[in-house]
Amino acid sequence: MKHLLIGCALALTIGGHATMAQSSDTIYGLSASKVNKDELYKEIELFSEQNKEEAIDARVDSVWKAIPGYNGMEVNIQSSYKKMKANGKFDKSKIVFNQISPNIHLKDLPPEPIYRGNPEKPMVSLLINVAWGNEYIPTILQTLKDHRVKATFFFDGSWVKKNPKLAMMIDKEGHEIGNHAYSHPDLQQRSKADTLEEIKKTNDIIEATLGKKTKWFAPPSGSFNQNTIQVAHDLDMKTILWTVDTVDWRKPETSEMVSRVVSKVENGSMVLMHPTKPVAEGLKTMITEIKAKELRIGTVSDLMSEKRVENKE
Template identity: 40%
Template sequence: MKIFLFKRVFLILGIISFVFLLSIFCKQTVFVTSYLNPIYQGNPDKKKVAFLCNVYWGEDILPEMLKIFEREKVKVSFFIGGIWAKKNPDILKMLYNAGHEIGNHGYLHKHPDRLSIKENEEEILKTEKIIEELTGYKTRLYTPPYGERGENVLRAAANLNYKTILWSIDTIDWQKPAPDTIIYRVIPNITNGAIILIHPMPQTLQALPELIKIIKRKGYQIVTVGEILE
């Protein structure tokens, strides 16, 4: 009888230990997987959207963009190219000091799918260093140039503990469409957690005031990419 009880207790303890270890493994697996999978959209349960602005040009546009965002009381996420930051330190500091989120957009806007894991890591780290030296902020979110998301790209970002951010709505504003076209590309596709890709283009600058107003009228809050992931 005692032997039977001992075996039973031993079996129960073994099952508990297995479940505990399995839970730890699963948590770690989910964590790693979340870094390897690109993020296209934020929290679908919250009525929030985010503007993701990729920056490799637009020195003349960005100060005017900031005025609009300040007037409308919204914060956005600027994903910065390293070479651009190096050439335009004062504008980068202006974006950061205005309270906007700063992300990493690689150094030279190379095609990341054509690079090795190590080369992708170098692109990210080089930009990270420049941004940190200029602002004191260490980037943790990465948007790959051209939206390329091959294995080497995702693995490099994950190795450096970066989340790879893409988007759910593309304004395609780099093709210089009319401001009304930019608005039309966004509004019918707005959903909870939408990430809206823009660039510092003259047409985008013209579209932003009306676009922000319509988004707000629809009951959405405009936040940073980091906040929309919460």
């Protein structure tokens, strides 16, 4: 009996040691795993510190007037860690980024014209002012469609009244519609009341024809004064000018026009054009060469948005 008790005691002791050893391995195993996770977490934190980009506030520039803000960027450490923790190794392709909104937005600025987007945003907008040139519109629309580009068309109100089917064709293609006043006036010489009538009348006919409200206003010939800006602002609209002008109405040589325009285009540029022969002939090359500069092409709303553009075309 004594030997049996000793044997049992030894068995329990050995069993206890075995259990403790197994428990110790598990503890050390978890501890090692925890250490690996900590190292991974620290590596992600370091990457975050080195790759954070601060948001840029909207501002009024002395030359370019109102300039929209641009989102910053920071690493979402927790989400990035969660995606990598399975194998415990740092993988840049699994980094999750969050965009950081600016403190000051375009809507916070006083009434000012807009000539360009944020210079840090690799995007360009095509502004197509339409008051004449109907014969070139189908070619221009086809080129835009072929290259999957959306432009912002600014409609003269009297043109919409005379050409509702063309206006609907442009809208149906998914392009953005803006306001170009009603009768192509020289708004610098017009009263506040006249300007209000010109803009509002065009808004009304665009809404009646297309069922859409416009938020961007392009003064004819770029002629405006502070009253123009204020009237548009009071109608909850922003006044759009341009960064680069095709000067297509002067009927330049197509290749010369394209070369001159593309050479000037950069981050945030807005390119002014009309439905003219040089544009119809040169738009394909213009789009191709702008994209070759690793610039996206988007609408005015796309360009004015604070959303970051990371994947360049």
